[in-house]
Amino acid sequence: MRILCARTKVVPVTARGAARSAALSEVRLPPSTSAPGPPALELRGITVTFGGITALSDVDLAVTPGTVHGVIGPNGAGKTTLFNVACGFVVPERGAISRRGDRLERLHPHDLAGLGMARTLQGLGLFDRVTVLENVLVGADRHARTGFLGSLLGLPRAAREERELRERATDVLDRLEIGAYAARYPASLPYPVRKRVALARALAAEPDLLLLDEPASGLGAADMDELGDLVRGLVSDRAMSVMLVEHHMDLVMRVCDEITVLDFGRRIAHGTPDEVRHDPAVLAAYLGEEVD
């Protein structure tokens, strides 16, 4: 619902006629043909200090709808803190967070799902004592409407919804080619599979903005390639926006449309992969200043 509202609001601005606007509310256009609306997520002037240490200072970042936005930087640059601000885990001292142009006053982590955002965790954070399918079902929970009473009495409506959720979850598992593991427990699975389960859980919410925290860590070269294709596929086929923090430069350069580079809590560069690659400030941050 929210998505449609936001999209229809954009239409008059793009001025493509009334007939088109009716179609727009039905069909999602690929991002390239429509003008990019307000950013899927915008962080402006974010400042965070932890007991006198400035983790982030006046950082700006805007995720253009339908693109992959990478956040890179050396260790301790504040990437994860920025991510935590975007998820409501860290409340910034100053700065504003907006989602599709709407200012989010106080963002709580449990609001994310409702806002159409999903995040994967660096440590995976899988629910270890339930099956893979149940893990993904929790991710799909935002589509569930069954209340406490429906659950308590096992009403037919609740049962039907449960079946729908299971179908949805199984579809996501199949799409990520881990359907065979549905009945297994996460702890018994190899790391790359667990990583996919975590991704499946995030995707089951069907977000339109996906936040990936180091999605490639611990993966081999082949798995990383697949991950790259998968992320690009989400953007091109499902019109999703992605924000990702990652260390593997080749993956970042291949997957991202835009990159923000942080160093010591400041944004030192921003642009396309090519621009960033040749930015002297970035080179200095990663390789050190050149000495004569």
Next chain:
Amino acid sequence: MATALRRGRTWWAGSVLGRHLLVALLGLVVVVVVLESASDFRNLQLASMAYLGIAAGGLTVLTGLNGQISLGHGALMAIGAYTTALLLDDRDAGTPLPLVVLAAVAVTLLVGAVVGAAAARLHGPYLAGATLALAVAVPGIALYFKEQLGGEQGLRVVLPDIPTWVLDLAFFVTGQDLTRSRYVACLAWLTLIVTFVLLANLSRTRVGRRWRAVRDDEVAAELAGIRLGRARVSAFVVSAAAAGAAGAMMAITVRLAAPSGFTITLSLTLLTAVVLGGLGSLGGALLGAALLTFLPQVVTDLGVDAGLSDIQAAELAPLVYGLVMVVVVLVAPAGLVGTARTALLRRRLQRAGTGTSTSTSTDTAAPTSTSTTSKGTTT
């Protein structure tokens, strides 16, 4: 498994409620047959197994599914029992029994909501400490308000006359007159079955899934849109409501609500029953309650047969119970039902593994995942 669920099969197997009702119906038949053939004394024993089972069922949901520990469930039972006693203080009290039970549940539920709201902010040992305080304080309240709550002597519970339609129905079904102990046992087991169906419904659907998610990983659960506080409070409230029903059944079984019945030992005993049976498993809770009710007597009888004096034989019971506890924790850390389930799952996986691709069978490490059940008590 997933595909089997997806196919839907017949209506009763496809719906959660249908499956649970079917099990409940089978259970009811078994209960009627057993209670009919048992003596009055056995019936009272079975009734006490039922109320312990109800309370343990509530506790296993709280501890097993939501990872909260409570040492105060005995106190919550006391609240249910005292509510029942206050409503059934003489023969012409006039309140129908189902209403009395519902009132007991409602009052305990309210107390549970208050305690649960506090508990939602606490973890592990702190939560254990807070609920322990509840277990200590509640019997004290009964002692303090001597006039209203009967002090040390407690309150007598007067069981209303058995309605004639129940007598007629019992005679029609079984062909013999319904004794009061049998009536009480029937009530307790009926309450148990209803409670277990409701708890199983919760456990198998959205609410239970959210509880498990919060238990396993708070951050990930929150990111999935689950409000941690609400999930915890709701688990506590549900668990408290079950304890209230158990307290009501205890009151009408022993016909007394007195502080000595709700000591800290009761709370601890419930927790041991849940651990013995297997955390999070309703069947396990029932098994734990059965051990709790019958093991002491079996052991005492064996002791007497072996030539011990009565006192020595009676002292044997707690010793054996303790030993059983130690052995179960060492040998089957996931509890009796939990361990059996793990073994079954492992066998099924192995069979599936040999049938399908080799990659699934090589890393079959189901035991590592399910045996972690044992360490989740405190988080």
